[in-house]
Amino acid sequence: MVKKVLVSQPRPAVIEKSPFYDLSTKYSVEVDYKPLIKVVGVTLKEFRAQRIEILDHTAVIFTSRTTVDSFFKICEEARITVPETMKYICNTEAVALYLQKYIVYRKRKISFADGTFTNLLELIIKHKSERFLLALSEPHKPELPDTLAKLKMNFDPVILARTVAADMTDVTPADYDVMALYSPSDVKSVMEHFSVEQLPIIATFGEATLREALEAGMKVKASAPSPEAPSMAKALDLYIAKVKKGEDVAEVEIHTDDAKEEFIRTQQNKLAKKSRVRTTTTTTKK
Numbered sequence: 001m002v003k004k005v006l007v008s009q010p011r012p013a014v015i016e017k018s019p020f021y022d023l024s025t026k027y028s029v030e031v032d033y034k035p036l037i038k039v040v041g042v043t044l045k046e047f048r049a050q051r052i053e054i055l056d057h058t059a060v061i062f063t064s065r066t067t068v069d070s071f072f073k074i075c076e077e078a079r080i081t082v083p084e085t086m087k088y089i090c091n092t093e094a095v096a097l098y099l100q101k102y103i104v105y106r107k108r109k110i111s112f113a114d115g116t117f118t119n120l121l122e123l124i125i126k127h128k129s130e131r132f133l134l135a136l137s138e139p140h141k142p143e144l145p146d147t148l149a150k151l152k153m154n155f156d157p158v159i160l161a162r163t164v165a166a167d168m169t170d171v172t173p174a175d176y177d178v179m180a181l182y183s184p185s186d187v188k189s190v191m192e193h194f195s196v197e198q199l200p201i202i203a204t205f206g207e208a209t210l211r212e213a214l215e216a217g218m219k220v221k222a223s224a225p226s227p228e229a230p231s232m233a234k235a236l237d238l239y240i241a242k243v244k245k246g247e248d249v250a251e252v253e254i255h256t257d258d259a260k261e262e263f264i265r266t267q268q269n270k271l272a273k274k275s276r277v278r279t280t281t282t283t284t285k286k
Helices: 020-029 044-048 066-078 095-101 117-127 143-150 186-194 207-215 232-244 258-285
Strands: 004-007 030-033 037-041 059-060 087-090 109-112 132-138 153-166 178-183 201-205 221-226
Touching: 004 020, 020 030, 020 232, 030 132, 037 066, 037 186, 044 066, 044 258, 059 066, 059 221, 066 095, 066 132, 066 143, 066 153, 087 095, 095 109, 109 117, 117 143, 117 201, 117 258, 132 143, 143 153, 153 186, 178 186, 178 232, 186 207, 201 232, 207 221
Parallel strands: 004 030, 004 178, 059 087, 059 132, 087 109, 132 153, 178 201, 201 221
Antiparallel strands: 037 153
16 A cells, blocks of 8 residues: 655645645545755856856747756856847746746747647747757756757757755655655665665656666656656556555556657758758859
8 A cells, every 4th residue: 555655846835735635635645745856056167167158149948947046146146237139938837937036027038838848849949040048957858958959959058057965864765655756866866875675666757767767776656747647646646546456556667759759850851951942042042
């Protein structure tokens, strides 16, 4: 039976509004919230060591609030005045709205995707004439910078934040039946403190987290997002329901996202075709 779950996220301000609250009441499961990592912005010295000039760019790509905070902190410390013409492309509406902490939302050119990789990529391609500054945390998934390079986008990656392990002296894995991990850094943090043999069943969010967990030898029996489990709460719901019925739950395996790979190939072909047309037109005019 599943009686206690650790979720590697901050405790919600209002527990009743958390999706895990419904899970706890439905199955009488105790849920503990414990961030296993913390993200800190880079120092001005660390930023300058990367030899990136913010004002050489016409658009910034943000995928997290932490990099937004760090970006404007660096600008303030370096006395950089960001021009009104700067564009901001965000992976979600929540990140876009967070920009209001630093800029007047209506007066800036802000675009946001729906949180999916393909939608963010479509948005970036729509603004392909810009010179992008890609704000990243370290470590980060190489998927976005690698894809932008494949598509020959004009961009510079810059590390604006770093992920470090949180204090885990008060965590005892044996107290839990499931540990829900949200990032590859969560996995690394756990492995820094415990051996695989000490760990309970693992639930993961995201392909990169799943891959990291499996490579570490963890037993992963719940994973999201997927068609049947778009959220971690739903993945845990399905897992706990099976355990409660006495079903044998198989370990999760990695499946290649063929649709995403095909999307990237299609965009490469489209951009290459447009580039050839422009080159041919220019040559003809000459």
